[in-house]
Amino acid sequence: MRTPLVVDTNEPEDILERLRVLRVDVDRRKIAPGDYVVGPIGIERKALPDFFNSLVRKRLFEQVRRLREAYPQPLLILEGDIAEISTFRQPQSILGALVALEVVEHVPVLTTADKDQTALLLSVIWKRQDKEAAAYGLRHKPKEMSVEERQRFLVEGLPNVGETLARNLLERFGSVRAVFTASSEELKAVPKIGEGKASEIARVLGAPYEGKQRRLEGP
Structure with a gap:
């Protein structure tokens, strides 16, 4: 497949x-x-x-x-x-x-x-493509990033958030933690983030993780 x-x-x-x-x-x-x-x-x-x-x-x-x-x-x-x-x-x-x-x-x-x-x-x-092609990581973390670059990198992982919106969010809330804990109403107040984007960001941040956890087995 x-x-x-x-x-x-x-x-x-x-x-x-x-x-x-x-x-x-x-x-x-x-x-x-x-x-x-x-x-x-x-x-x-x-x-x-x-x-x-x-x-x-x-x-x-x-x-x-x-x-x-x-x-x-x-x-x-x-x-x-x-x-x-x-x-x-x-x-x-x-x-x-x-x-x-x-x-x-x-x-x-x-x-x-x-x-x-x-x-x-x-x-x-x-x-x-080869049907057995491996799945590779979809986000690349550049080496030797500054704290500011790491903060933007984390926020850019949110749905429909690019570099400009990441800056807007960080400037409004002051930290990555504050961005991630913001409500949908608070997110809507940020320039260029409308109701649709705010709702999707809040949905993703609040959704339970449904991935299958892999067990580490000894040799």
Whole structure:
């Protein structure tokens, strides 16, 4: 039996719906790093403008490094019309980054025209996976994080919470413990967290753990 295609909660709903139409077994949850996971393959999806912005802000190669550290087979999907690279102010920078990813970082880059084609590519990757593929960790903890980074990392594990919302929550409540013990009403008062997100966060924090505990057996 194939392992599910794990989709990050921040990925577009239309890609998720297209994957379901393609009969892909989808498991939607928070992932860090990456946007999709198929067995040992960790996938980062970047639309062309996002790729350029990450490059300008010097975040691209840090994101790729984390992806490579977290998964045995990292993969980058570049989404958009590649011909548009020539319309950017510094097209040579984008082309140079693509060369560096492939040649220096050894991270394959696959291109798609749009979200529909991205979903189709993901379905092909999912269907080609080894049926015995192992499930890998879906959150990667970078080494040597500061206390502030560790706090954000913990809060980013909540449903639909990215870096910006994690900062907002920590600034409002003052500590990770206070965030985790906040009521749904208190969460709703935080900028960019509406009733839906607040309810889901409160539900997850208050839900009993239903996983099967593994017993440690001696030799």
